[in-house]
Amino acid sequence: MNRKSWVSMENNDISAHKPARLLIVDDSEGARSLLKRRLAMYGHEVIAAADQNDALKALTKNSVDVIFLNMFLNGQNSYDFLKKLKRNGNYQNIPIIMISSNDDMELLVRCIEAGAEDYLVKPLNQTILRARLSNCVARKEAYDKELQYLAKIKQGQKQIAAQEKMASVGVLVSSISNELKNPLNFVINFANVSAEICSELIQNLEANNIFADEPQKKILSNLRKFQSNVSKISDYGRNADQIIRFMLDQSNTDSSQKHPANINKIISQTINMLMSSYKSKGITNLPQITTDLSEDIPHIVLSVQSFSKVIYNILDNALYSVQKKYQDQALSEITISVKNHLNDVEIAIRDNGTGISNEIKNRIFEPFFTTKEDGMNPGLGLSTSLEIIRDLKGSISVDSTEGEFTEFKIFIPKKNEN
Secondary structure (H helix, E strand, O other): OOHHHHHHHHHHHHOOOOOOEEEEEOOOHHHHHHHHHHHHHOOOEEEEEOOHHHHHHHHHHOOOOEEEEEOEEOOEEOHHHHHHHHHOOOOOOOOEEEEEOOOOHHHHHHHHHHOOOEEEEOOOOHHHHHHHHHHHHHHHHHHHHHHHHHHHHHHHHHHHHHHHHHHHHHHHHHHHHHHHHHHHHHHHHHHHHHHHHHHHHHHHHHHHOOOOOHHHHHHHHHHHHHHHHHHHHHHHHHHHHHHHHHHHHHHOOOOOOOEEEOHHHHHHHHHHHHHHHHHHOOOOOOOOEEEEEOOOOOOEEEOHHHHHHHHHHHHHHHHHHHHHHOOOHHHOOEEEEEEEOOOEEEEEEEEOOOOOOHHHHOOOOOOOOOOOOOOOOOOOHHHHHHHHHHHOOOEEEEEEEOOOEEEEEEEEEOOOOO
């Protein structure tokens, strides 16, 4: 058989092997070079090391699939080095093929017992070399896949735990909120009645002008303080009632009522609803929310109420951020855009407000985490929004630079299994 035919046959065999990264550890330069050329001919990436130190350096810098370890390095057997590798959590699952110049079965058995996957005896038989290498590469590939599966399982367990936590939080919030509503209503109503009685009493007493001396004037002063305190009780009671209503609304993530809906229409209606909410509180100095809504967006199957809640929460945070940063709201910029992609729809909401610091960026989707100072928000908005988008098999992410901008991006698949 001529050289050309032999190379052709070798190349046919090469195609059966999956390319891998191999490490040869041999103190013989000639042996290293020969084996390196042969393994490279099979389509593998090959790294060579002359001793243990070079081998460890190579392993530190590279992810290796199989190690070829000479039985003896610089006159000493490699048994202890093999055990060292197998004790190291970073390298213990890399298959190691021992290479020996003599058939020292006792030492080979010890190496196999210490964790070596296989052995070869010099001079190396090409067929046996390819077969044993193929087995080791397949073993390493199986191990890597197992790690990937375990990572996916672990991630899935985290998601399930988070969902269960949110579900339990929702039940707890709903239960506590409902229990608080009735006594809180009594507090508000009786405070209002008491304030009215105080007002009538003060008016009657002032009309009769009976507070002439100092003790009587003091009674009138205390009565007015009492009226003021009762009014504060009523005000704080209404604030607490708003918080409870907000918590009930945010904890309700039931999205069973789903139907094809117009994303653009939901966004426009949500903006109007948000602006009306602010104006009803007497806040009129509001920035303009600019929209860029693509007209070719298909209808998406979702819960209109739940999706509107997501947009409302993010826009509400954006308004809070720009109001906190700018006295002149003409400098504020809030934009919301909708883009049509091949498989999903992208909704981007960006503002030029205070931004989010790196220290808290990873926490903003945690339940009950909030940076708002008004005490009116229990910190359920973004965590609830995340659960709603996940229920649609979508994703939500945030990009922000403190002091400059914040941008949320939502991706919703056009077809989702629900």
